[in-house]
Amino acid sequence: MEEQRVRPGGPPAWWGHGPPWRDGADGEERRARWPWRSTVLLTAFVLAGSQIAARGQLDERAALDPFARVLLLIAAGQLLWRHRCPRAVAFGTAATVAVYLGAGYPYGPVLLTVAVACFNAIVAGHRRAAWAALGMLWAAHVLVAHRLYRWLPPSGDTAASWGQEAVTAAWVVAIVALAELARARREQWARERAERAQGARRRADEERLRIARELHDVLAHSLSVINVQAGVGLALLDTDPEQARTALTTIKGASKEALGEVRQVLDSLRTPGDAPRAPAPGLDRLPELVEAAADAGLAVRVEGTAPRLPPATDLAAFRIVQEALTNAVRHSGSRHARVRLTREAGALRLRIDDDGPAAGADAGGGGNGLAGMRERAAALGGTIEAGARPDGGFSVIAVLPLAPPHREEEDR
Structure with missing residues (x-):
């Protein structure tokens, strides 16, 4: 039977993690001594x-x-x-x-x-x-x-006397019982350690996914605006220098904003557990998205107002709208879009429409953008529906609960 392997940790050396007679990666070294x-x-x-x-x-x-x-x-x-x-x-x-x-x-x-x-x-x-x-x-x-x-x-x-033999038998049973108890406890330590390691890996994967989503949303939106404005600036550089200057000013503002958000995301890697230096974006910055989209040539009309949202829901809603408008700028031939915010049955309903037609093969954006929106919604217990409209446009509908489902604390 293969021996279980458990590493020690914490005060004292083996308490809560494994007995001092345990095997493990460093158990090989222990047995060598x-x-x-x-x-x-x-x-x-x-x-x-x-x-x-x-x-x-x-x-x-x-x-x-x-x-x-x-x-x-x-x-x-x-x-x-x-x-x-x-x-x-x-x-x-x-x-x-x-x-x-x-x-x-x-x-x-x-x-x-x-x-x-x-x-x-x-x-x-x-x-x-x-x-x-x-x-x-x-x-x-x-x-x-x-x-x-x-x-x-x-x-x-x-x-x-047979009474003496009974005492000897009791002594044997006591040894076996104590040893079996220790073995069972050792296997429990091994299972608990494996569960802790699995939980740590899962949390690390979730954190990497969160950072990847944040970077994708920030960079995709900002680079789309920069790309459009760079094209406008190049086209008008000789004929309308003042408009070209405006395009360059927009590029500067978009790149500065993107650098700030990227720095905020990266700060969470350098100082895990610390509070972020700047608040996470939310729907209160929706006018900035509308203005950036307008600079990229997409007129956006906003209908409705957002209720007070939990920070996680507020960030997810902002990123979903940001990604949908970015896809409209990059992949739609329409110059008009609508963002509708409504509250229904304890949830925020977001609907982002553009009139199309699609300017390329990917009408609503590639796989990462839509996948990121779906992951954000699913993490909060919400849903995302995205697809082409019958009239040729594209629509994104998100339903986000106002009170995210309670998740029990894992891997205590």
């Missing part, structure tokens, strides 16, 4: 604790001798490989402890080596191996305590 410190401390504890335990079991168990100490060292020393070979260490410690107990040596901290090895194996994903090692140790203990005790030290030993 041998757990010397913990193994040495555990070995010292097992040796000292077994010595103390032996004093209290002199009348029941065999005294510690050099062979017993060698077994203690082997059982604890195997834990040095517990991260690299968890299954082998689980079986190895269980077999060593079975020999130690079969030889009649005292019960004590030596059992901790099996607990640590099997705990580590279960958390690492090798559940069956850990269960099998614990089952093997318990079966060996039952066999020695109830069948082989007559031929094994210490001499004169009697069969163990």
Whole structure:
């Protein structure tokens, strides 16, 4: 079974993100380092604790001798490989402890080596191996305590009570339960981390899309005005210098406005989370759009007034009107357009019409402009309808809720 991979993070190092025994991209480096410190401390504890335990079991168990100490060292020393070979260490410690107990040596901290090895194996994903090692140790203990005790030290030993076996079984169950709990928690940490990473990627994608829409709308509108006015200026440069000057003045104003809006968008990249230096545009700047369209040769009539709108809805409405008028300037042969604003059933209805005919293959604009309008409307729970009119013109109809749908906070 492949081990789950979790990275730590936050105070303390693993709290809320993964246990200290976890695997991960840096877990490979962790496993490459041998757990010397913990193994040495555990070995010292097992040796000292077994010595103390032996004093209290002199009348029941065999005294510690050099062979017993060698077994203690082997059982604890195997834990040095517990991260690299968890299954082998689980079986190895269980077999060593079975020999130690079969030889009649005292019960004590030596059992901790099996607990640590099997705990580590279960958390690492090798559940069956850990269960099998614990089952093997318990079966060996039952066999020695109830069948082989007559031929094994210490001499004169009697069969163990089944109550003692129940305690041993409870000890085994406790290890398994604790390890399974840790493994389940570890997998939960891994899922939570994956969800956080997915949420971060989604937010980054949404932010990139938002910035791309803003830049497209700003640049498409401004460059369309600049392109038209540059053509007018070139055409009238010799015959009507004053009108050419007016066209150049319009180009200067449009480029300055575009640079300011582009700078505002880019500032959000440099200082994420800070408040923008200038308010986002809204329908209060609709007269500026009408004036810019007039400079480009498109007369726009506005019907109705916009109600008070939330900032996001106000920006979306402004950009939709801006994009629709830009498409009319670039792709329509009409010199007249209408913008109608009405309020209906808790929503703002925008309708932008031009009289056509289309000046090129893309009557209402290319894919990015219309796609951007649809994305803006959809983000607010609204709709966009755009298409050619029967009389040859082009129409864009947007319905934007005045109260955007509530979105539950994600990836807390």
